[in-house]
Amino acid sequence: MNPIATDNGRFKDGNPATGEYGTVVTAQHMNNVQDSVISMQNEIITVLNEAGITVNADDNTQLWQALQMIAGQVESIDALRKFEPLRDRQIAFVKGYYAGSNKGGGYFIADLSDTTTADNSGIVIVTASGKRWKRIYTEITPFDFGAKCSSELNTEGLTFDVSAINNALKHCPTVFLPAGEYFINTSIAIPSNTALVGSGWDTVIKCTDDMPRYKHMVVNSEGDYITYNISEAEMLNAIKNNKGNHGIQIRNLSLRGDLDTRLIMTRSGVCFKNVKNSVISNVKVSWVGYHGIDIADATEGQLVNYDSLRNSWEDKPSSNVLIEKCLVEYHGDDGYTTRYSTDLTFRDCVARYGAQIFSAENGFEIDDGSRNVCIENCIAVREQCGFVVKRHNNAKTAQSVRLNNCAAQYCGYGYWFYGIQTLDAGAVKNGNYSDAYGIDMNNCISMFTRKQERINQRAIRDLIIEDFTGININNFTVFGWHLEGKIKAIDVSDYQPLYTNSSGNLDKVSDSMLPYSNQVFDNGKDVTKETTVNIFIAVNSRNISINNLNLIGCQATNAHVYMLSATEGVKGINLQNINAVDCSGANVIGVPSDCPTDLSVSNVQASSQYDVSNYYVFAGSAMGNIIKRVDLNSVRYENYAGAFKFGAVVALNSQSYRKRTSVMGEASNSQAVSETISTSGVAIWEDYKNYADSIHKLASSSNSIRYLTKDGLALWLGTFDASGNQTPKCGLHSNGNFIPYANNTYQLGQSTNIWSAIYIDTPSQGDNSKKGINSEWFNSRFSSQLSRNGWRKLPDGTIEQWGHFDINNGSTFNFPIAFTDVPYVVQCADYNATGDQVYAITVRNVTSTGFSVITHSAIGAFTMRAIGR
DSSP: OOOOSSSSSOOOOOBTTTTBOOOOOOHHHHHHHHHHHHHHHHHHHHHHHHHTOOOOTTOTTHHHHHHHHHHOEESSHHHHHHOOOSSTTOEEEESOSSTTOSSSOEEEEEOTTOOSOOOOSSSEEEOTTSOEEEEOOSOBOGGGGTOOOGGGOOGGGTTHHHHHHHHHHHHOSEEEEOSEEEEESSOEEEOTTOEEEESSTTEEEEEOTTOOTTOOSEEEGGGOSOOTTOOHHHHHHHHHHOOOEESOEEEEEEEEOOTTTOOOOOOOSEEEESEEEEEEEEEEEESOSSOSEEEEOTTTTGGGGOGGGTTOGGGSOOEEEEEESOEEESOSSOSEEEOSOEEEEEESOEEEOOOOSSSOOEEEEEOTTOEEEEEESOEEESOSEEEEEOOOTTSOOOEEEEEESOEEESOSEEEEEESSOGGGGGGGOTTOOOSOEEEEEEEEEEEOOOOOTTOTTSOOEEEEEESOEEEEEEEEEEEOGGGBTTBOOOOGGGGOOEEEOTTSOEEEOOGGGSSSOSOOEETTEEOTTOOSEEEEEESSOEEEEEEEEEEESOBOSSEEEEEOOGGGTOEEEEEEEEEEESOBSSEEEEOOTTOOEEEEEEEEEEEESSOOTTEESEEOOSOTTTOSOOEEETOEEEESSSOEEOOOOOOOOTTOEEEOOEEESOOSSTTSSEEEEEETTEEEEEETTTTTTOOOOOOSSTTOEEEEETTTTEEEEEEEOTTOOEEEEEEEETTSOEEEOTTOTTOTTTSTTOOSOOOOOOOOTTOOSSOOOOHHHHHHHSOEEOSSSEEEEOTTSOEEEEEEEEGGGOSEEEOSSOOSSSOSEEEEEEOOSSOSOOOOEEEESOOSSEEEEEESSOOOEEEEEEEEO
8 A cells, every 4th residue: 555645655634723734635545545454354364264263353362363273383292283284384383392391392384295104203293183293493302302401300201311312313314412411221222324413522411320231322223232141042133133224423422321320330332233334423431331432243242152153243244434533431341342343443532541340441442353443543541451452262353453643651551462362372372373463553652551450460561462463563652651750641630520429519530539540569569660571572473573663761670572482483573673762670672592483683772871781682592593584783782871781692593693783882891792693604702892902712613713803903704723723814904904814815706605795885976986886876876767758867866858748638747757846948849740840839837847838830749858857
């Protein structure tokens, strides 16, 4: 309706006294008013008719009644079931799931075309007449299926949350849990392609007092059954019925078993049985009676208990599961464990404070039958053992495990890899090896290993290897107790949890309440920090390589690195680049009298500020009949308060050798630093302290001797005859000249004992001295790749490159290899098939890795030549 046709669109009164007229109301305006009123009345009548209300002029609430009927604002879900929609796509608003509540309500739309979908008490509500209301939502919470917040719960209502959560998970792809506490008395079961998501660790799922024994807090829907202490027939039936789940996500929430207040033995925080392609992210698990996060097969790793199930795990393992950014603390058994599953990744996870219910709580345990497991950037703190790769009796050993950038702090054992324990070693001796193969460990740390309350049966270790084949360890660092107070590890007090005290207030857990003690005593002696061996290799361990081992501030009463004997099946051990700094109390490397076969040790360095007068870098005896190769290459001894000793290594066989031994500091006695070399029956022994005072002799056989003279300023090599007469053969003068025998019988290259190769000290880059060269040096200075697109390097660093390119493939091209800088020159030329025409091509945008071109005619293929460094 248009306003009245006046200057300002308003009515005004007239004034007879002044002769001013009022607004003239025209017929057109009145007709507009009448039409508008009629239109509005018709719309209201339409609303009343739609609501089924007969028009009554005396009732001024009819429109409100109709809007209530049509819009459908009701108090609760139960009220919605009684509210019948009048038309398809009618909207209803529910104030709350329960009357008087402000949670779990929302908008619903009528779907009169649906006559079959069941009422699920959350997103589909069916009325008494069989009509369906369907929730309009962007996310679903447990409140939408009847969960109650903490303030609404009573003693009888504590179990409502789990049924609401499970019901929501059955019908929605994502269930969101806002911050708060959610109480469960049975497992939350997650179906395939479903996500359970919280708002962070302030979303807490807690067990109630009536949580059944051995129930997991969260499982996959197909794995929602108990496997512990059941019959073999029941287990076979469980495997048969488990069809597996996939696409499960658990993110941003906390699981608390409340083991600190209720010894109910809740089994695990999360347990996956036969789950594929799933993710557990940013989940905190605490105070559970068994495992924090457990990735297992359909039997939950119980194959070892049932004869007919052994070796059948491949049918229903979990696989392709990622566990990231999780924290497990105060757990009953293992923080994280895998059993009979494959292709698993743990990333950026922490395990701490095993609750010491079992005999060995481990931070990360890769257990029976697991394969292809990767652990990255993970930390274990105050566990019985930080990281374990193992098996139980009658089970398959875990295989193909990678540990990268991990740290064990204050654990009883830092890292433990075994196919069978030492106590059961008799079962695997004499070549009866287990199926333990393949561990790759890089950039890992063990820090401050210490006794735990339940681990007194064994000495503490940083690394234990038992009955395992094929272990490759690179860059392993051990920090010992000499560094206590000098470097900072994880501060335990920063992470102590809160609990409710007797007054109902939150207090921080005290040291006396923690599941470990600060000290462990054995017959009155504090053995918390007492270490006999840091690195322990035992019982059929084979093909073990440790490269770049750093021992810093370590204390040990036996040896920092120790190997059991060859009779225990230990062989094929390769130790390279061993660095012991400020260690004390033991030998750096220790072996028994019948040491492992195929032992290789190279590049050992040791220095200490402590009293190490009896500290041997390498200790052993009578090893000559077993050691195939001992390569102590560039061994360095350095100390400030004592002297290192090389140790009693004698009678090495003809294949053994040592070379380039250097000494830093003055030895404390004549036996302080010595070296034995045996090659083809000729032995050399040197005493670095007393060589200037006397001649020393050592015969390793009836016809070999070395003697060192002071007066002649020469080192002579020769032999004894049967009467003990000496016959010199050659020598080295103090001026550096080699002195052959008088008749030059043993001129270099003419003896029957000629060297197989001559190694020459070749010049370095840019060295113009008169040093010789060898084939290796020559080839390294004239490297090339001779191909259609190739290159050649010259000794002065010049690089020449060439290539064949097609302009049709683009305008930017890469050199066969990168220059170190922009090349001096780049030339390109047309390369047409007939050669009867020459086309122009211009080079531009030259970098160290490539160039671009511009063509000035229809060029196709072209060639390139470049020179630079």
